[in-house]
Amino acid sequence: MAVSLLNNRGILTGSHFVNGDIACAEGAIAGGCRFFAGYPITPSTEIAERLARRFGQVGGKFLQMEDEIASITCILGASWAGQRVMTATSGPGFSLMMEGIGLAIMTETPCVIVDVQRAGPSTGLPTLVAQQDMMQVRWGSHGDYEIIAYCPATVQEMFDYTYKAFNMAEIYRVPVFIMADEVVGHLTEKLIIPSEEDLLLEHRKKPVVEPRGSYCPYEPDEDLVPPMAVAGEGYRIHVTGLTHDERGYPVIKEDAHQALVRRLVKKIRKNVNDIIEYEEYYIDDAEILVISYGISARSSLRAVNEAREEGIKAGMLRLITAWPFPEKRVRELARKVRAVIVPEINLGQMVREVERCVNTGIPVHSLTHAGGGIHRPLQILDRIREEAYHTAR
Amino acid sequence: MIRRGRHPLDDYIRPGRLPHIWCPGCGLGITTTAFINAVQEAHVPLDKLTVVSGIGCTGRIAGYLNVDSFHTTHGRAIPFATGLKIANPELKVVVISGDGDLFAIGxxxxxxAARRNLDIKVICVNNFNYGMTGGQMGPTTPLDARSTTSPGGNLEPPFNLPYLAKASGAVFVARWTVFHVKQLRKTLTYMLEKPGFCFVEVISPCPTVYGALNKTPSALEMIKSYKRNSVICHGEDPDMAYIGLQSQILVGQFVDIERPVFTPGPYYEYDEQLLSSKSILKKLPWARGRGEW
Structure with a gap:
């Protein structure tokens, strides 16, 4: 039975039977989020509805803005007032947020953005599943950057990674994305919320110097992340989306831009080993490798299990972080297996990244789906059988 | 050898940021000084004052002020300010931006924000065109005025900003030109102390592009025309405040009303029934009799 226990931090510790969107909202509360601004959009609306209700209990600030551009910009303002912030949306709203995401990257503003993916282009299939924003999240805003994007595959992971996203955003001062999909968002299954002591909060680094001393808002520490003063603390910070120097002042110069953009990218790239997460199944002796993520990984795992029952040496790599992409691991696995299959609910997005990393001459097959439904395990199993047949030695 | 002394307003200007980027004859310097004077007169603690701007010539004011300042994306100063103010109600949040930024893209x-009566102060410096990008028409360009994108004269009627602000719900609406320095300072002081969504439009010359394209390339002439054409009408219905090419300009404090200021809430106690997954399930007929799995 469900045991709901609201502790000091407002976390609903215990066992629950809820959908992924609600798990996401609870993950945010557990992650210390007390500021949400959003705009209703299917299939992410339940996150906003849940937080509107729950923030009433835990003293959070909930705002329904006039559009998604306002929503993303609003949470950035709140982050600069010291809050842990989130917004949630789906494809069309996500497209509108690209501008604000660029501002978050340039100004190194910690924030969490949830995209419960639905099928596009445009309004597409508002109520039906897709995984079509995987490249948009990586490249959608203009300019060069690195972000962190998680792909939860279960209701439990909707909670776990939303909670974790807040810590990662605070540590690296970067927007962190939950790239969910409509099925995971609307799927109802068991969720276990740990106790308060197990849900630690990491906080952004604060300046160690006094206000009006030598503090430079964009002078990075050794980890390439600058300590963050916020509005109202007396540091008199200037924050701009323009290229800026360590004082935060605009500098319209090539060398300043080189230094800034390279650091923004490097602060993530040098920490990929700490950031990247994935899960492997039957990988030791695998000959046919399935690489998948989100809801597609659940269809894939069923297919891999059935292939094993048939004696085919299939294995699976499930991406938890799509970005940064586990490049090193995919290169390693490419040397061991005979073929790679990438099922995803789009016409071939993450498969491009797989192809880039697999340079051993083995076939990489994109198992596509235009959206509106998920892969049937049998489709994937058939593909595994074919590959096993063609690559048999 | 020139000896460098201290200007009385030096403490309000961010060290190392001058000279500014504005053209000679621009009204933004006058506006900045009037704003700083208002901050002094209203005794706003500088550590709690936050200035947010969008993009454009006016958008640069934030970066010159020695307070917490945010130079955001084009048109988005108000939602950014919304986040700051709601997240930390102690802050005095002022948005200073241009007419294109606040009224076209934003x-x-x-x-x-006006509808919500959010407790922020918005100052719009209106120079009737996009100055930084080189003199294109915008949502406040008067009918028939020339710009680089309306070379034959502007065909679109402009916004009447005080009227728009009033209709949207602003509790304080005023307009001055940069000729009216003292009145502007007094109005800004009053605005800083008044709760709720307050809006002040500042008519400001852009001799470099708008003036040059409309037969008034001299800033002095433009400011003299403000003096000549302005009519002070406190309390006037801003419906009358429409600005045409070389028309009269209604200035003054048009709106000063009270309305509840927006704050999120209310907060309530935890209600087990409201959130328990079990109680929600009971209401769904299809869920009856199904065990957990």
């Missing part, structure tokens, strides 16, 4: 945010 128009939606303006009307909604």
């Amino acid at each position: 128009g939606n945010h303006f009307i909604h």
